[in-house]
Amino acid sequence: MRQLTPILIAVIVLLGAHAAPVAAQDYPTKPIRIISPVPPGGLSDVALRPMAQELQKVLGQPVIVDNRPGAGGTLAGRACAQAAPDGYTICNFFNDVISNAPFLFKSPGYDPYKDFAPITNGYFIASAFMVAPSLKVSTLAELIALSKSTPGGLNYASPSTGATMFVESFNQHTGSQFRTIPYKSGGEAANAMLTKSVEMAILGVGTLVPHLEAGTFKALAVDTSERMPIFPSIPTFKELGYEAIRIKTWYGFFAPAGTPPTIINTLQQAIHKVYSDPVLRERALIRAGLEPALSSTPEEFARFLHEDRERTAAQAQRVGIKPE
Secondary structure, three states, X not given: OOOXXXXXXXXXXXXXXXXXXXXXXXXOOOOEEEEEOOOOOOHHHHHHHHHHHHHHHHHOOOEEEEEOOOHHHHHHHHHHHHXXXXXXXXXXXXXXXXXXXXXXXXXXXXXXXXXXXXXXXEEEEOEEXXXXXXXXXXXXXHHHHHHHHOOOOEEEEEOOHHXXXXXXXXXXXHOOOEEEEEOOOHHHHHHHHHOOOOOEEEEEOHHHHXXXXXXXXXXXXXXXXXXXXXXXXXXXXXXXXXXXXXXOOEEEEEEEOOOOHHHHHHHHHHHHHHHHOHHHHHHHHXXXXXXXXXXXXXXXXXXXXXXXXXXXXXXXXXXXXXOO
């Protein structure tokens, strides 16, 4: 075999060193996929698709939503962690995939602290204490009192471990007697209320707007920063004094660890541009009962994630959540 000369070796090294920056400067040159941990038609999927359509206009390449539901978000987490760190895979994740995973699963199949590069936050799910009219309560205080006076307490539908941890903390804080009935998704929990299997739940407002408008469900408190424009009569947890024990459900954007910083910044700026459009924010988020987040840089989002993990760890310890 012909030996490489020192000059040829130097050329190869230089080409290798410059390959990634050149690729980053040319980015993007082909379709991009967004991995989502929810099924098609879910609340965050409904919010993600119009955003993806606008994002492809900004980036000049097709943007495809790749739904990977199941296993508490870990299927999507694994797919993202195993993807090439080249900017052609973006991941739209929520608390369970990142902050909650270490307290839910002994082995989720990825390291939520090391396998992903934060890009930016997106929005918060506006969740509410919802009750069936049959309970005949009009305020959260009345619901708490009813749970205390009911033998065995009141059953509630929980669509996520995050909701369960919150209600367990709420029980400790208020003395309420709410007993968890776990469901795999918000849709299943909502159906349980519609079929009268349970009479209360912690649910995202978004896909239930028609039920709230029709009076099928009644929301007693919502975890948004301010009252929701579409439901201004619903008080916030903050107004009622319960904000400190609620860890809000958030959605943000990530890339596989090792994605070049220049590409991360390109994606952050593109997502920021899309979400800065007031028409898109109104159509895809606010009208869907979601709360837009303040746009953040990758560094700001990383700090938010650190704080969220610390709060989650403290809450998990307080209510005795054990990974399985």
